[in-house]
Amino acid sequence: DMDLNAITKFSALHAKPDGLILQYGTAGFRTKANCLDHVMYRMGLLAVLRSKQTKSTIGVMVTASHNPEEDNGVKLIDPLGEMLAPSWEEHATCLANAEEQNVHAVLAEICHREAVNQQQKAMIIIGRDTRPSSEKLSQSVIDGVTALGGQYHDYGLVTTPQLHYLVCCQNTNGQYGKATVEGYYQKLSKAFVDLTKQTFSNGNESRALKIDCASGIGALKLKEMEHYLPRELSLHLFNDGSKGKLNHLCGADFVKSHQKLPLGIEVKPNERCCSFDGDADRIVYYYNDAAGHFHLIDGDKIATLISSFLKELLLEVGENLKIGVVQTAYANGSSTQYLEEIMKVPVHCTKTGVKHLHHKAQEFDIGVYFEANGHGTVLFSKTAETKIRQLAKEEMDEKKRKAAMMLENVIDLINQTVGDAISDMLLVEAILVLKGLSVQQWDGIYTDLPNRQLKVMVADRQVIDTTDAERRAVRPVGLQEAIDDLVKKYRSSRAFVRPSGTEDVVRVYAEADSQENADKLATEVSLAVF
Ligand code: NG1
Ligand code: ZN
Numbered sequence: 001d002m003d004l005n006a007i008t009k010f011s012a013l014h015a016k017p018d019g020l021i022l023q024y025g026t027a028g029f030r031t032k033a034n035c036l037d038h039v040m041y042r043m044g045l046l047a048v049l050r051s052k053q054t055k056s057t058i059g060v061m062v063t064a065s066h067n068p069e070e071d072n073g074v075k076l077i078d079p080l081g082e083m084l085a086p087s088w089e090e091h092a093t094c095l096a097n098a099e100e101q102n103v104h105a106v107l108a109e110i111c112h113r114e115a116v117n118q119q120q121k122a123m124i125i126i127g128r129d130t131r132p133s134s135e136k137l138s139q140s141v142i143d144g145v146t147a148l149g150g151q152y153h154d155y156g157l158v159t160t161p162q163l164h165y166l167v168c169c170q171n172t173n174g175q176y177g178k179a180t181v182e183g184y185y186q187k188l189s190k191a192f193v194d195l196t197k198q199t200f201s202n203g204n205e206s207r208a209l210k211i212d213c214a215s216g217i218g219a220l221k222l223k224e225m226e227h228y229l230p231r232e233l234s235l236h237l238f239n240d241g242s243k244g245k246l247n248h249l250c251g252a253d254f255v256k257s258h259q260k261l262p263l264g265i266e267v268k269p270n271e272r273c274c275s276f277d278g279d280a281d282r283i284v285y286y287y288n289d290a291a292g293h294f295h296l297i298d299g300d301k302i303a304t305l306i307s308s309f310l311k312e313l314l315l316e317v318g319e320n321l322k323i324g325v326v327q328t329a330y331a332n333g334s335s336t337q338y339l340e341e342i343m344k345v346p347v348h349c350t351k352t353g354v355k356h357l358h359h360k361a362q363e364f365d366i367g368v369y370f371e372a373n374g375h376g377t378v379l380f381s382k383t384a385e386t387k388i389r390q391l392a393k394e395e396m397d398e399k400k401r402k403a404a405m406m407l408e409n410v411i412d413l414i415n416q417t418v419g420d421a422i423s424d425m426l427l428v429e430a431i432l433v434l435k436g437l438s439v440q441q442w443d444g445i446y447t448d449l450p451n452r453q454l455k456v457m458v459a460d461r462q463v464i465d466t467t468d469a470e471r472r473a474v475r476p477v478g479l480q481e482a483i484d485d486l487v488k489k490y491r492s493s494r495a496f497v498r499p500s501g502t503e504d505v506v507r508v509y510a511e512a513d514s515q516e517n518a519d520k521l522a523t524e525v526s527l528a529v530f
Contacts, residue, residue, distance in 0.1 A: 007045070010147040011103055014041035014140055024084075024092040026353035026501040028075030030064050033133035036072050040137045042095045043074050044124070044144020045107060050088055051122035051150060053114050054079050057170040058122075060145075061163045062138045063129040063279040066214070066253035069246040072133050074141070075160075081168030081176075081417025083355040087114075122150035125170065127163035129217045129279045130241060155181065159217050159280035161420030168417050181224070188423055189228035191412035194405075195430045200232045207433060210236045210273040211425070212262045214251030215244045218280035218421060225422065233429060238265040252277040252284045252374050252421070257453065260294050261286070272432075272439040276421040282374040283421040285428070287439050295443050299370035300327065300335035302428060304445055306378060307345055307368045309431045310410065314366070316403035317391060321384050326360045326369035328352050329471045329496055330453075333511050338446040349469040353501060354419065375419040378427075380411050449492055450515040452522035454508040456529050461499035461506050464529070470498040482528040490517045495525045 016038040022029050029039050043060055051058040059077030076084040091110045098106045111118065124145045128134040145152045155166060162184055169179035177187040213219035219240035226235060239250045239262065250262035252275040261267065262275055269290040274283055285297035307325050314321055324346045325339050339347045350356040354375055361367025365384040370376025388411065391404035415423040432442065465475035473480045487493045495510040506529055510522035
């Protein structure tokens, strides 16, 4: 049985502040770092139970992604590198909010409800971002793991997607790759080199890419990885953590939401640049044109670039493999229209939050999913993967085999467990060089509809209830009708409201034929929310 004394003894060292209630949301727990010690300890405990139940290694990642440096957070990673199962999110919330004297009872209840075999061994792997608070908080996770007699391996500083990869490797007998950070670099760099071989070995001059690393973990890991990559790809890192505060006026979230250059990067006209977020699972591209105008290339354009590349390869391979793209309500209307009408690719819309997109993307042979904010990846079904690997080995037709080999490289280059800025960046760079596309040509595939996002503070954001993948409000009564009337006033317009899953706000999104109109519509919809 569980050692009650050990749990109690350690528990007292990780006391819960009175009255604090937190929720395991779309991004796990996230709040001010100094409120999280008890949560970390308890997530260590919970990870042990999940590991015993699944008889697998479970991951615990300490990060608050794009949030300010003072914040922190924690997420559990399930056996195949996926997000934690929904029923366990509830257990996590319950455990995090239990009063001290009830922690043991909550653990016992979870064991009972989930039929956890307490004799089973538990293995937990832990990672953390570069926040000043992360080291101590990950130590609290370890305290929780050891209090329940679990074993652990602390990978220390890693990106979120690296820990997802490592969990998957641990549970699949190395089939997904070697369960080390070096193993990850080897896997990605080999796939990248193979995919770009013909082009880069043609004596092409080097291709420069400027990367804003949000003063986070991405810089550290890119520096480690750099010497695995071909010299022709020359990466120039900015906001590499040597100075400047994490995510402060920089990073993917800043660039996406402010639609301007991050601080700390120097750009010349038409130079290709990108930004990672604080834990390196999001990426957006951008450039300044000759007139000094900023051009954002967001997750939607990344999805479009990747899916058109994959569609061409599939056509050459000639197998009946189906590709689909998954987006959220935040996808720019032009991207959806381009994908559906020009590319003739089926597009699906899910609720906000990576787990929803990931889940939907699993329904296709090849599922490409991206949030507009730059979090996304590509999933290959087992059938598709087997077929592609077989064709890459055995297909007699030279052209077909080459296409299959390139698809195989993409399978190995993309992180199928979760969106990964490093892996996404390498795939984008490979596609651009293979297709001979400049950043302007990529940007010009379609023109984004002007849009505006606003936050509205309300007494209780949960009074808003939505349907149709969050695109329509069903409550409060009359709100959707009001939005419909406002939308009718503008051309090429669309608007919706939804309660945020990560902040205490209601988010408003509007699109229209001009920036002025998108701004107006967003403001009018905001007023309708009150
Ligand atoms: P919320 O706060 O529920 O809108 C935000 C992002 C999501 C996702 C999560 C998790 C937007 C509009 N929303 O969710 O896409 O990334 O954070 O980090 O970008
Ligand atoms: Zn992130």
